[in-house]
Amino acid sequence: MKKVLFYTNQFFGQIGGEEAAYTEPQIHEGPKGNANAFAPQLKDAKIVATILCGDNYYAENMETCRAFIREQVEAYHPDMLLAGPAFNAGRFGIACADACAFVQEQLGVQSLTAMYEENPALEMYRKSIYIMQAGKSAASMTKDAKRMADFANKLLAGEPVGLPKEEGYFPKGRRINVFAEKNGAVRAVDMLLAKIKGEPFETELEISMYDKVQPSTPVKDLRKAKVALLTSGGIVPRGNPDHIPAATAKVWGRYDLSGMTRLDAGDWESVHAGYDPVYANDDPNRVAPYNTMKELEKEGIIGEVYPYLCSTTGNSTSVADATRMGDEMVRQLKADGVEAVILTST
Amino acid sequence: MSLELRKVQVKDVVLGKENRFADGILFIDTGELETLIMEDQRIRSVSFDLARPGESARILPVKDVIEPRAKLEGGSTFPGMLSEKMTAGGKGITYALKGCVVTTTGPIVGFQEGLIDMSGPGADFTIFSRYINIVMIIDKHDDVNPHEHEEVVRVAGVKAAQYIGQIAVGCEDYEKTVYEWPAIGERYAMYPELPKVAYVCNCMSQGLLHDTYFYGRDTKKLIPAMVSPLEFMDGALVSGNCVSPGSKTTTFHHLNNAVIDELFHRHGKDLNFVGLVLNPMMVTLKEKYRGAMLVAELVESLGVEAAIITQEGFGNPTTDLMMACKNIEEKGVKTVIVTNEDAGTDGMSESLPDMVKEADAIVTTGNSNATILLPKVDRVIGKLEDIERVTGGNVDSIKPDGTLLVEIHGIMGSHNLQGNTLLTAITV
Numbered sequence: 001m002k003k004v005l006f007y008t009n010q011f012f013g014q015i016g017g018e019e020a021a022y023t024e025p026q027i028h029e030g031p032k033g034n035a036n037a038f039a040p041q042l043k044d045a046k047i048v049a050t051i052l053c054g055d056n057y058y059a060e061n062m063e064t065c066r067a068f069i070r071e072q073v074e075a076y077h078p079d080m081l082l083a084g085p086a087f088n089a090g091r092f093g094i095a096c097a098d099a100c101a102f103v104q105e106q107l108g109v110q111s112l113t114a115m116y117e118e119n120p121a122l123e124m125y126r127k128s129i130y131i132m133q134a135g136k137s138a139a140s141m142t143k144d145a146k147r148m149a150d151f152a153n154k155l156l157a158g159e160p161v162g163l164p165k166e167e168g169y170f171p172k173g174r175r176i177n178v179f180a181e182k183n184g185a186v187r188a189v190d191m192l193l194a195k196i197k198g199e200p201f202e203t204e205l206e207i208s209m210y211d212k213v214q215p216s217t218p219v220k221d222l223r224k225a226k227v228a229l230l231t232s233g234g235i236v237p238r239g240n241p242d243h244i245p246a247a248t249a250k251v252w253g254r255y256d257l258s259g260m261t262r263l264d265a266g267d268w269e270s271v272h273a274g275y276d277p278v279y280a281n282d283d284p285n286r287v288a289p290y291n292t293m294k295e296l297e298k299e300g301i302i303g304e305v306y307p308y309l310c311s312t313t314g315n316s317t318s319v320a321d322a323t324r325m326g327d328e329m330v331r332q333l334k335a336d337g338v339e340a341v342i343l344t345s346t
Numbered sequence: 347m348s349l350e351l352r353k354v355q356v357k358d359v360v361l362g363k364e365n366r367f368a369d370g371i372l373f374i375d376t377g378e379l380e381t382l383i384m385e386d387q388r389i390r391s392v393s394f395d396l397a398r399p400g401e402s403a404r405i406l407p408v409k410d411v412i413e414p415r416a417k418l419e420g421g422s423t424f425p426g427m428l429s430e431k432m433t434a435g436g437k438g439i440t441y442a443l444k445g446c447v448v449t450t451t452g453p454i455v456g457f458q459e460g461l462i463d464m465s466g467p468g469a470d471f472t473i474f475s476r477y478i479n480i481v482m483i484i485d486k487h488d489d490v491n492p493h494e495h496e497e498v499v500r501v502a503g504v505k506a507a508q509y510i511g512q513i514a515v516g517c518e519d520y521e522k523t524v525y526e527w528p529a530i531g532e533r534y535a536m537y538p539e540l541p542k543v544a545y546v547c548n549c550m551s552q553g554l555l556h557d558t559y560f561y562g563r564d565t566k567k568l569i570p571a572m573v574s575p576l577e578f579m580d581g582a583l584v585s586g587n588c589v590s591p592g593s594k595t596t597t598f599h600h601l602n603n604a605v606i607d608e609l610f611h612r613h614g615k616d617l618n619f620v621g622l623v624l625n626p627m628m629v630t631l632k633e634k635y636r637g638a639m640l641v642a643e644l645v646e647s648l649g650v651e652a653a654i655i656t657q658e659g660f661g662n663p664t665t666d667l668m669m670a671c672k673n674i675e676e677k678g679v680k681t682v683i684v685t686n687e688d689a690g691t692d693g694m695s696e697s698l699p700d701m702v703k704e705a706d707a708i709v710t711t712g713n714s715n716a717t718i719l720l721p722k723v724d725r726v727i728g729k730l731e732d733i734e735r736v737t738g739g740n741v742d743s744i745k746p747d748g749t750l751l752v753e754i755h756g757i758m759g760s761h762n763l764q765g766n767t768l769l770t771a772i773t774v
Contacts (some may be wrong), residue, residue, distance in 0.1 A: 001498045003354055019648070051354050076501025093731065104732060108408050127694070146398065163772065163774060164691070164773070164774055171773040171774055172773075172774060173694060173711045173773060174692065174693040174694055174773065174774050175687065175689040175693035175694075175697060175771045175772070175773055176693055176716070176771060176772060176773075176774055177712045177713055177716050177754070177769055177770070177771050178766040178769075178770060178771070178772055179470070179769060179770070180768050180769075180770045181768070182602055182768070183765055183766060183767060184604070184684050184709050184710075184711045184762075184763075184764075184765025184766070184767060184768075184770065185604035185605040185607065185654075185656075185684070185764065185765030185766065186604075186608050186765070187709050187765070187770075188605065188608075188654050188656075188682045188684050188709045188765055189605075189608045189609065189612055189616075189617075189654065189682075190578055191682045191707050191709060192543065192653075192654055192680065192681075192682040192707070193541070193612075193616055193617065194678045195652065195682065195707050196541045196651055196652050196680055198450075201707060203706055203707050203708045204708055204709050204710040204770060204771070204772075205685075205687060205698070205708040205710045205771075206773075207701050207702075207703060207705055207706060208696045208697070208698070208701055209703075210696065210701070231431075243741040245739070246457035246735060246736060246739075247457070247590060247737040247738065247742040247753075247755060248688070248691070248715050248737075248738075248753060248755065271457075273456070273457030273458055273551060273555065273590060273736070273737040274590075274659075274661055274662075275552060276552065276554035276555070276556060277554070278491075278492050278493060278553075278554055300768075308474070314661070315661060315737070316590065316660055316661065316688045316714060316715065316737070316755065317688070317697030318688055318689060318690030318696070318715060319692050319695050319696040320695035320696070321690060321695065344501060
């Protein structure tokens with residue numbers, strides 16, 4: 001028999017309404033309040049205890065609440081934490097999702113909650129835990145409890161989890177490859193005909209809109225500034241000592257250029273698979289113009305050129321990896337007193 | 347314009363000392379073929395091998411895959427590639443050998459060459475595992491530079507495909523399909539009750555191993571142009587061994603363009619296939635603006651209601667794709683675009699580096715960054731170590747137990763952006 005720990009709030013735990021929203025966390029043996037809607041539907045599992053907590057208290061005392069939950073997990077050794085459903089209640093949503101994320105990430109306990117699609121907690125936690133679709137208000141409690149219990153039974157039994165639509169959970173945002181029944185061309189024609197007729201169709205990839213990078217304020221006095229050269233053009237010392245891959249790079253290299261006034265052909269090469277590298281190999285300065293930077297330094301236009309080349313291959317690199325590498329580079333450059341950067345692409 | 351394709355089913359291939367096609371068995375005189383290939387004095391050596399579906403075999407680094415073809419009346423199967431004289435593609439009678447392909451390999455030219463597994467999990471990710479691969483291993487002389495090296499293997503590939511195609515010319519056992527492409531006014535007037543549809547085919551035009559050839563002309567020297575789909579089917583387009591292996595549009599893909607196939611299949615039933623625009627995607631922003639502008643003008647001039655846009659490559663070409671989509675939609679023409687995605691090995695990143703709000707109907711051919719563990723195979727045709735240098739591989743790809751951990755990017759045509767694959771991606 002698997003053990004389930006239940007989490008609910010003051011209202012559904014039948015302590016009180018808004019006036020009881022500061023109720024401190026408490027534990028009750030067995031199912032209490034709306035946990036009773038779940039208990040009869042769990043297969044080969046029982047609700048061993050119910051945690052009750054006021055929504056305001058949780059929102060304002062998260063660490064205390066997590067510590068309380070940890071104590072209960074250590075006492076009851078549950079196989080799962082079931083929380084909610086939170087419907088469209090924002091604070092309750094955050095409490096449910098936070099409790100779930102905490103036990104799952106910190107204590108390795110499977111968790112499950114549910115809420116309405118506009119609940120603000122959804123976007124905050126959907127990437128890390130299973131959040132199921134629930135109604136807007138408690139009117140759908142019976143229906144939601146049934147769907148949650150069905151999915152909980154599946155998770156507890158270790159059965160393979162179906163797609164978000166089939167199971168009723170919100171997609172976590174992870175793209176996985178699958179084989180379709182029709183090839184891409186046939187699907188494209190089908191989608192086009194639906195679009196022409198004004199029939200509903202589903203794009204296979206949602207439009208994402210990216211953060212616009214705000215340009216920094218101009219360098220006050222370039223003649224005194226330390227300027228670095230960065231490239232996503234894959235220029236590396238010959239032999240590629242850091243093994244930067246030709247595509248999908250997750251690493252970048254920082255190469256000492258002290259004493260050099262240019263990148264000499266033969267000593268440097270392009271390992272980037274996304275463009276014709278012949279001309280870059282003939283003259284690596286074409287992609288990473290260190291020679292020009294040094295000339296500008298000599299002419300006094302740039303105060304000082306940072307004596308390292310920071311380089312990676314920007315080719316099929318995911319936006320997430322590119323953003324992370326950019327952050328890493330900036331940390332290093334800031335520590336080294338660099339004020340401005342020239343970033344060359346291909 | 348009318349093209350008769352005679353599809354000949356090849357059940358087996360025998361490499362030997364005679365050219366003959368009988369009972370579905372293709373006999374190839376490799377000695378004579380070698381002599382033909384060696385006419386190019388830049389080649390040091392050429393040899394041949396076979397890899398059959400289901401075999402524990404891996405071919406790499408693969409440059410191009412070509413379907414063997416030949417014209418009944420003679421003339422060039424890949425016009426503009428092998429002779430000075432120009433004949434238009436898409437006319438007359440062409441023999442197409444089904445069930446086998448010419449696969450070019452040999453020392454690596456660049457990072458864009460891929461692998462084909464004939465069995466195991468990797469075989470599911472490439473259509474070429476379903477064909478008998480007639481593998482041509484080409485080695486060049488030391489003084490041949492990378493650009494010439496690419497040309498050497500490209501030309502040798504189409505030469506071999508034409509030579510092998512000619513063996514089946516005259517064979518009586520074939521399946522015939524006749525494709526018609528009347529003058530534009532007639533096409534426009536057909537099926538007035540059905541929606542008029544165009545196809546925009548983006549092709550890479552960006553330098554070594556990123557090029558496409560149209561009647562032998564480097565598409566970097568082309569602007570967007572109206573082309574007949576029958577020309578596509580009949581050898582007017584040859585791959586410059588383009589782009590990373592997974593998103594590679596091989597010459598095979600051009601000859602068997604999946605979108606053209608489907609548009610002809612639905613022509614007269616669900617839609618009226620009115621025209622095709624070839625859009626070379628170049629490196630500079632000005633070229634991209636020019637290309638996207640001209641593509642939209644050409645599509646508008648066709649008077650269509652909707653268009654499918656397919657892609658080749660990723661990264662900067664995504665910008666070409668999005669610009670074309672936006673410009674065409676702004677003409678009031680509805681679009682669907684076909685692209686792969688780079689969502690990271692964990693699938694948690696944004697999928698594309700560029701996006702426009704008009705791109706509300708996208709078909710995805712999968713996340714190219716997803717990894718796959720390929721088992722050790724009995725036989726490697728080519729050089730396994732090259733996986734460390736190509737797209738989709740890295741220095742840790744070859745595991746101590748002989749298995750291979752690669753991104754599906756490294757597998758030939760795994761997420762072909764003309765939609766010639768079942769692969770797609772979903773969000774979980």
